[in-house]
Amino acid sequence: MALDPKKHAMPTQEPQVRAHNFEEVALGYTKEIAVAEANRCLNCKNRPCVQGCPVNISIPEFIAEIKKENFEGAYQVISKSSSLPAVCGRVCPQETQCESKCTLGIKFEPVGIGRLERFVADWHNANAKEKAKAPASNGHKVAIVGSGPSGLTCAGDLAKKGYKVTVYEALHTAGGVLVYGIPEFRLPKRIVAKEVEGLKELGVDVETNVVIGKTLTIDELFEMGNEAVFVGSGAGLPSFMNIPGESLKGVYSANEYLTRSNLMKSFKLDCDTPIMRGGKVAVVGGGNVAMDACRTALRLGAEHVYCVYRRSMAELPARREEVEHAEEEGIDFQLLTNPVEILGYNNPDNPRDEKNGFVTGIKCIKMQLGEPDAKGRRRPVAIPGSEFVLDVDTVIMALGTSPNPLIKNTTPGLEINDHGGIIVNEDGLTSRKGVYAGGDAVTGAATVISAMGAGKVAAKAIDEYLSGKN
Numbered sequence: 145m146a147l148d149p150k151k152h153a154m155p156t157q158e159p160q161v162r163a164h165n166f167e168e169v170a171l172g173y174t175k176e177i178a179v180a181e182a183n184r185c186l187n188c189k190n191r192p193c194v195q196g197c198p199v200n201i202s203i204p205e206f207i208a209e210i211k212k213e214n215f216e217g218a219y220q221v222i223s224k225s226s227s228l229p230a231v232c233g234r235v236c237p238q239e240t241q242c243e244s245k246c247t248l249g250i251k252f253e254p255v256g257i258g259r260l261e262r263f264v265a266d267w268h269n270a271n272a273k274e275k276a277k278a279p280a281s282n283g284h285k286v287a288i289v290g291s292g293p294s295g296l297t298c299a300g301d302l303a304k305k306g307y308k309v310t311v312y313e314a315l316h317t318a319g320g321v322l323v324y325g326i327p328e329f330r331l332p333k334r335i336v337a338k339e340v341e342g343l344k345e346l347g348v349d350v351e352t353n354v355v356i357g358k359t360l361t362i363d364e365l366f367e368m369g370n371e372a373v374f375v376g377s378g379a380g381l382p383s384f385m386n387i388p389g390e391s392l393k394g395v396y397s398a399n400e401y402l403t404r405s406n407l408m409k410s411f412k413l414d415c416d417t418p419i420m421r422g423g424k425v426a427v428v429g430g431g432n433v434a435m436d437a438c439r440t441a442l443r444l445g446a447e448h449v450y451c452v453y454r455r456s457m458a459e460l461p462a463r464r465e466e467v468e469h470a471e472e473e474g475i476d477f478q479l480l481t482n483p484v485e486i487l488g489y490n491n492p493d494n495p496r497d498e499k500n501g502f503v504t505g506i507k508c509i510k511m512q513l514g515e516p517d518a519k520g521r522r523r524p525v526a527i528p529g530s531e532f533v534l535d536v537d538t539v540i541m542a543l544g545t546s547p548n549p550l551i552k553n554t555t556p557g558l559e560i561n562d563h564g565g566i567i568v569n570e571d572g573l574t575s576r577k578g579v580y581a582g583g584d585a586v587t588g589a590a591t592v593i594s595a596m597g598a599g600k601v602a603a604k605a606i607d608e609y610l611s612g613k614n
Contacts (some may be wrong), residue, residue, distance in 0.1 A: 149252035153180045154259055155379060159472040163442050165436045166328045166411050169469060170234070175213070178263040182210035185255045188247045193257060196245035199232075199297070199598030201225045203242060203257055210260060219268040222261060227300030227343065228293060228596065229333045230269060233262025235326060237463050237591040251526040269338050278347035282306035284610045287370040289356045291553070292320025293592045294583030295376030296343060297599030300604075303346040305607055310370075311343075312354040317407060320378055321584075325399070327436050329443070330466075333406075357550035362558075362579060372578045376599060379545040379584035385428070389486025390541075394420055394503035398429070398542035399436045405440050419444065420538045426450045426506045427485055429542030430459075433589075435466040437540045438475045449475050450534055454482040454511050454524040480511045482524065484531065486539055501590070505533045545589045555579075563588055572602030580606055 155171040156162070162169050185207045193203045195331065201220050209218035222229045225324035238258035251257050279405035284307050288295045291313040299309045317323050319336040344350065347562070354360060356377065365373050382397030384390050401419070404410045410417035441449050446449040448584030451470070453460060456479050460467060487505040510530035546564045559567040559575040565588055566581040568574050574581050582598025584590055 151253045151256040155573045163473040169329050173263040175415050181256050184209045192245040194241040196242040198593045199225050215267040218264045225296050228267035229338050266528045275347040279306045285370045287365040287373045290376040291318040294595035294599035297596040298603045299348045301603035303348045310349040313352045314355045318350045324403040335554045357554040362555045375581040376583045377585045379547045379589045381546045381548050383543040390501050392488040392501050394538045395541045398433045422444045423537030424448045425538045427540045428452045431461045434542035435462045450478050452478045481508045548583045571605035
């Protein structure tokens with residue numbers, strides 16, 4: 145049988161349909177497509193794809209099980225390394241990780257590893273009858289701060305080894321960025337809830353509405369009998385440009401905008417969570433969060449959505465798949481463009497009340513690419529006299545986030561870097577004995593899979609540390 149040079153396409157909703165609903169865009173492989181895609185795998189002896197996976201899933205092994213149509217067996221292979229396969233199969237940038245190392249990709253398109261992982265996880269969730277069983281207790285207690293991807297991964301790995309794990313989540317729903325940051329059309333919340341439920345079956349306790357640093361401190365977690373603490377509190381502090389007009393009504397951080405829609409359900413018409421709907425929207429930024437904000441605004445009824453980005457399409461950091469989906473749905477990319485001021489009018493009942501005025505537009509300037517910056521990307525330089533105004537009612541700043549300083553300010557002896565991230569060694573150990581950290585709380589905003597990798601590293605280190613106490 146001749147080898148298909150291209151990976152099998154992912155079935156999706158039609159752009160003109162999906163742009164007006166919050167149902168999942170990608171529909172997933174059928175059994176037949178999954179088996180056909182698995183048969184493209186060369187089963188390389190040196191397994192370069194595994195080296196590209198931050199959590200070291202045995203990729204050729206799980207794909208081999210798909211070839212035999214042993215889908216549950218494939219899931220068991222994945223679950224040895226990953227606590228969130230249905231999540232990873234949807235949102236991880238496989239094209240720059242495992243798939244970028246695929247030998248087949250040297251000559252043809254790489255194997256669709258992420259799509260196969262999603263298929264296997266979805267098959268398991270739909271067909272598995274038995275619940276996971278909690279292992280025997282080893283007598284040790286560990287606290288996890290934050291229920292995002294790093295925290296859930298660390299919790300899962302430790303629970304499988306018999307640790308009594310409690311996860312503390314500040315919000316009212318477990319999942320961290322998976323529930324407040326990623327829209328329903330990319331990652332249905334039932335998927336996240338299912339993954340969390342699987343961890344609970346392993347014996348993990350999840351306590352919501354607990355803000356570590358306010359409700360409890362890390363020192364108090366130790367006083368409660370925990371012998372180690374993992375901090376996976378994410379990076380929820382949004383960045384702004386500090387340009388005139390950012391205090392106007394109708395200006396959001398992407399963090400707030402997406403949280404209102406995703407976690408607080410303002411995308412539902414019968415929900416009373418306030419959010420700006422309709423009108424014209426400008427989203428400033430070019431990452432995955434910017435794509436999520438653009439596409440959410442469209443689904444909330446915006447008549448026109450601009451993505452304002454100061455570099456060219458070649459430098460746009462978002463996943464190609466998300467950019468292509470945004471283009472198909474009609475997002476207007478204003479490239480080599482940088483905002484300099486948000487325009488607005490004052491409250492008509494109080495003309496001097498500038499802070500409560502409303503957005504009427506965003507003044508921008510055209511850019512050109514100059515010399516490379518410290519990261520190797522060509523630095524954008526303003527073109528004098530090229531200013532223009534986009535007529536918009538809402539502006540969403542998707543410029544990245546940094547760690548919230550609450551834990552730093554309430555944990556004596558915890559060393560922090562200049563960007564607000566917790567300083568750790570190669571094992572995730574902080575400057576405090578028994579306190580580990582990983583994910584966005586350390587690196588700032590990054591990918592789900594890199595956060596999961598950090599959670600795995602810390603879980604291994606915590607196990608080695610506490611095993612020495614026996």
